[in-house]
Each structure stands twice: as C-alpha cells, then as structure tokens.
Amino acid sequence: MSTENIKISVKNITKRFELMKTRSEKILNILSFSSKKDRNFWALKGVSFDVFAGEAIGVVGLNGSGKSTLLNIVSEIYPPTTGELTINGDTSIISIGAGLKPALTGRDNIQLKLLMSGLTKKEIKTVSPDIIAFSELGDFIDQPVKNYSSGMKAKLGFSIMAHTNPDIMIIDEALSVGDSTFASKSFDKIREFKAQGKTIFFVSHSAGQVKQIADRVIWMHFGEMREMGETTEVMPHYEQWQKDFNKKSKPEREQYISDMKHEQRTFSAVDIAVQQLALDIPESSASRVDREKRKTLETQKDKLVKQATKQTQKQIQNTKFGFINWVVVILLVNLIAFTSKTALADSQTKRDETAKKVEQSKRSSQKKQPQKKASKVKKSTSKVSTSATSSVAVDSTPVNEPAIADSDGNGIPDDQETDTTVNDGAAESVAPDITYSAPADVVPSQPAVQQPILPSSSSSANTGEAAKSSNSATEATTSSESSAESGTASTSQNGGTQ
Amino acid sequence: MINAFKIIWEQIIYFPLIIRMVKYGDQSTYQNFFLGQAWKIFNPILQVSVYFVIFGFGLGQSRTVHSNPAEYLSWMLLGMAIWRFMNEAIMGGSQSIKHQIGMVSKMKFPLSILPAISIASAIWTFLALFILGTATMLSGGIGVSQEWPWAIYYLFATIAFSYSFSLFNSTIVILIPDYISILRVVMMMTMWIGGVIIKIGTFNNVIGDILRLLPFNYVVDGIRDAWLRSDTQFEATFLPATLIFWSLTIIFLLVGSFLHNKFKKSFIEYL
Known part of the structure; x- marks a missing residue:
C-alpha cells in the first residue's frame, strides 16, 4: 500500500503513568517540579505500526496489557510520553458510555452529541430517527441514560458514532457487551464503512469477533507489541499462547504476571530515546572508544529519557510565550x-x-x-x-x-x-x-x-x-x-x- | 499573540455552534425543575429584593444616596444585572473545561469555545434583570439616558473581560484544583467592591479611588452611567479606568490563550 493511505502512523510510542498517591503530587510531577522515579509504570514500551485506509485493526491482549492506553493515545485523549503519532483524518472513539451524559435521556444525548459534532438542528432532525431505529432502544430512548444497562449504552453509543461519519472509528470493547443480533448488525455497518475506505480500530476480548471483522491484528503483551499481522496469522498464535498460559498452575501464572508488571515498572525508554534523538550507539564493543561511548550513554540514561520526553512534549505542546507577548x-x-x-x-x-x-x-x-x-x-x-x-x-x-x-x-x-x-x-x-x-x-x-x-x-x-x-x-x-x-x-x- | 488571535477567530467561526449549544443547554439544565427556566429569573429577583429591603430601607441607601426608592431599585438592578452576568459567566466559564473535558476529549470539539458557551448562557440573567431595572426606571418616572448606546459598549466590554478571564482561569483550575475556591471567594467579594449595592462614589478616600479603577466597578457603574443617569464621579476616572480595564483584558487573553494551547492536549491527564 502506498504511504498516501496511511491513516494512523505510530512510531516508538511509550506511555508512562506516574502512580502518585495524591493529586497535588501528580500535578507537581507533571509540571516537573519534583519527580519520583520508583513510581513509574510504563503502560506502553515502544509501539510502532501503521494503519491504512479501509482497514479494520483488532487489538487483542490480556487485561492490563496496554490496549486501552494504545487506543486512548491513538484517539488523542492523552498524549504519549515519547514517540511520534500522526493521524490523518477525524477520529471518533466509542467505549461503553463514552461521552454520554447520564442525567440526560437517550434522545437528548443523541442531540447533544450531534450538536457537538457540528450538525445543525435540521440535520439532527433528519438523522436522529435513523439513530433511534438503529439503536433498538424503543421506549427507553426517553429514559435517562443512567438507567440504561451497559448493553443499551453500548448500543446507543455505537448508533450515534455510526451516524456521525468519522474517518477513523475507534471502538473500545463496546461491541463485546451487545448481544449477538446487535453485534452482527454492527458488523454489517462496520463492513459498510470499510467498503467506504474508513479505518476501524477496535479492541475486543472475543476472538470470534476479531476473526469476523479484523483484517490485521495487533497483539499487545504487557506494554509491548508482541505481534502484528494478518488475522489468520496472529490469532492462532495468540490463542495458542493463551492455551499454554492457562495450562500453567495458578502460582506460576501469577508469578509470570507480576514479573511482567515489574518489568513495566523498571523499564526505561532509553533505547527508544536514543533512537528518537538520533544518537548512534555502537553495537559492538570492538574499539575502546565505542565502549566508552556506550558507557557514557548508559550513565546518562535518565537524562536521555528526559530529553526525549521533552522533545515529544515540544511536538505536542507546540506553543511558546513569544517575545511579542512578553x-x-x-x-x-x-x-x-x-x-x-x-x-x-x-x-x-x-x-x-x-x-x-x-x-x-x-x-x-x-x-x-x-x-x-x-x-x-x-x-x-x-x-x-x-x-x-x-x-x-x-x-x-x-x-x-x-x-x-x-x-x-x-x-x-x-x-x-x-x-x-x-x-x-x-x-x-x-x-x-x-x-x-x-x-x-x-x-x-x-x-x-x-x-x-x-x-x-x-x-x-x-x-x-x-x-x-x-x-x-x-x-x-x-x-x-x-x-x-x-x-x-x-x-x-x-x-x-x- | 497569534494564539490569542486564533482563539478569537475560533469564537467567530464557531459562533453558530455556541448558540446551538446554549439553546440546548437551556433546555436540558432546567429539565428536572417544575418551574423550568423561570428559575433563571426568580433566583436573581429574590436576591435583589432582599438587598433592596436591607440596604434600601434598613440602611437607608435609598434616602441618603438616592432620591427615592424607585431610583435606588433601578440603580441596583442595573448594577446587579451586569454583576450577576459577570459572576455567572466567569464562574461557569472557568469550570467549563474541567466539567466537560471527559465528554469533549472523545470527539472533535473546539475546547476554547466552552467558556464562551457558559458566558452566552448567562446572558438570560442579565437580560431579565436589565429589563426589570429599565421597567422600574420608567415606572419611577426616570427616562432612559441619552447616552444609552454606551450600554452596548459596556455589555461588550463585560463579555470580553469575562471571556479572557475565564479562559485564563479554566486552565489554572485544572492545574491547581484549589484555585476554584479562591476564585469563588473573590467573585463574591466583587459584588461589594464593585459597588453593586452601595455606591462607591460615596467613599471619599483612597479606598474609593482604588475601587473606582477596578474592572468590576468600571462596567457596573458604566452601564448605570450610560443607561440611568450620568455619574460625574465615574466620568472623572473614565479614561484611566478604561485603560486599566482593557489592559487587564488583553493580558488575561494573552496569558490565558498561551496556557490553554500549551496544556489543552494533556488536560485529561491532570484530572
């Protein structure tokens, strides 16, 4: 595929969460007045991939492997710590109850969401009957959303999103809660979108759903992208790994998970930082100069990460209080x-x-x-x-x-x-x-x-x-x-x- | 500079969206009340009537400073109209991004118009009190001043100041959660220091001089000067007060738009 059709391009994305106890501590840390390194948790440890137009990408993985984080970064809800993210087109995210106001009725929520997407009153009037019909909510459409079940919320959310015409649809486990009839209806809609050249990016725990609609699959594994490829290729690997993992005894499994989590805590984005800052690290320790260079780089680990973080932040927060302003x-x-x-x-x-x-x-x-x-x-x-x-x-x-x-x-x-x-x-x-x-x-x-x-x-x-x-x-x-x-x-x- | 212009431009191109959102918000906010939107008018009227009784009759403001109760009532209503509007606009606008970010971040929506939506939805309070004040004026035998077009200027000034101040606050509120409590207290105090109920012109000392230069008193007394009757004391400090008012507005806009653009992509991380 040509590079023109790249809808989402992700390069060496990392995401660090600071596990702070209080909010003020967290904010001070973000503003980099004080930093405590031992509380870092790397939800993403360097993920790179490209997504093309007209593709449906399924993201699979265990709980806590960074699927949702990846989705949130792709949908620009929060920025990555390091790395580059390019998105060409409008994104629309849907998760269970995303952006629904619980106090409002289903009908009002439809109206509000459409208003916020920039539709006029007339357009809303023509579109909303379709949405209500698609959502299969019946009389519940005039009830407040807080009284809805999770399946109803997902149905409503999907119906609204499907009618707002985004270029890139991001679906966060919303389809797994709907019943099979609604799911198949949604899949038809998704296929329709695919045919229109739209990009669908979705998370699911159901292997069957992924096999049904995904063209390619990303297998997330404790903050890393373990595999990415055709559905027919990756899914068997993932299922096989799951089977093997489930065969293990309970303590073994727990040990494995805690080991992986520990790795996520101690991880440092040095390699990625080096790559991003375009420093060359000599691979082999052939000459003494190379070895020394490597040593100095290793001692500068934290600085490198900080530098890379700053560089990414600069890309994201590309504003300066300029001279004229002063x-x-x-x-x-x-x-x-x-x-x-x-x-x-x-x-x-x-x-x-x-x-x-x-x-x-x-x-x-x-x-x-x-x-x-x-x-x-x-x-x-x-x-x-x-x-x-x-x-x-x-x-x-x-x-x-x-x-x-x-x-x-x-x-x-x-x-x-x-x-x-x-x-x-x-x-x-x-x-x-x-x-x-x-x-x-x-x-x-x-x-x-x-x-x-x-x-x-x-x-x-x-x-x-x-x-x-x-x-x-x-x-x-x-x-x-x-x-x-x-x-x-x-x-x-x-x-x-x- | 460019950031500030961009933000102003966003307000202009998304103006229809702002209006639609306001209309929608009016419908939905008061949906659960029996009296619906009438509360928007009842609430300030109740407040004004209490102040009128206490300050007008109890403390004798309507006799000592003003010629008759009707004049004092209309004088207070006009000031209250501007102040209530400003208070609602600034408090709502400052918290608008914080309250809406969860919903807004999941769709493509210009964040910078959220304060404007809050300001625009506060306009009903202004209109209700303003019309009431004008009615009191006319029934009390006081005509609208000849300089009435200036009232439009003061309304515009109020909107401009409210927007730039709320834009500045909206980012600070997210970064520093305690800020909203400070802001609430300060905005409550502006009713007294803005001369909404007691005439600042009667303070014949330095405190009165300083208060007369503050932006709150500028718009509160300004609209009275334009609509009710000219106020020589206000007009004497008109030029410096105007300069201070607009300078503050521009400073808040510049700093506010810078902060807004710097942090807007990571707002959700701070919550």
Missing part, C-alpha cells in the same frame, strides 16, 4: 501601573480641593456671623497678625512641599502623609514677624509659574503635588484676601480650624 504584557502592566498611579493622585488632589472648599465655605460662614458683632470689638492687632501668619504659613508651605514629597517618594498614601505634614507645617511655622502684605505679592506669581508645568509634567507624584501646591496657594490668597476684607476677624476661630 513585550505586550510588560507594556500593559506598566500602563496599568502608570494610569492607576496618575488617576489616584489626581483624585487625591481633587478631594483635597473639595475638602478645602468645604472648609473655606465653613470658615467664611463662621466669619460672617461674628463679623457683625466683631466690628465693635476691634481687639488687638496682634491677633490679626496671627491670622495673617497662619494664612501665610499655608502659603509658604508650597515652597517646602516638593522637598517633603520627594523625601516620601512615591504613590498614594504619601499624599495623605504630605497632607498632614502640610498642616503640621502650618501649625509650626506661625511666625509673628511675617508682615501681612507679603502673601499678596507671592501668591499671584506662584500659580502662574506652576500651572504651565501641570499638564506637561509626566510624573504622577509631581503632578499631584504641583496641582495641590497651586491649589493651596490660591486657596491661601483667597483666604488671606477675605481676612483682609474682614480686617478684624475673630481670629481665635480661624486659627483653630487650621
């Missing part, structure tokens, strides 16, 4: 950090502004009340000067503020810190000798200087500080002006609020 992610993270920083600083300044406005309105309302009475009072000028200095103190803080902000460094909470320091500074720097006229001169100039910086300055902290300082400056002017108007304000209250 760049984009880093840029976006920076963008988030920057915008949040700016936004937080902005809202902080706004809050300060509103807080001060509230304070100011409070203060002015407080002032207006005593103003009427205080016009008579006209206490001493010294108190006026204190009120003036307090407003001057706020005014003078912008000069100190950048230094405070710089020393604090970055971010949001610092705004509040600086806020408190501003107030502290105001309280501390009550200097009696500052004259009243001084703030009026300083104030108008300051916003004029700082406002052009506002939009252009990129650093968030600076923007915030600048905005705040200008705000406080303007606030100070207004307050000082208002106090100037009032002249003899009740200064004790004024000082208290600040």
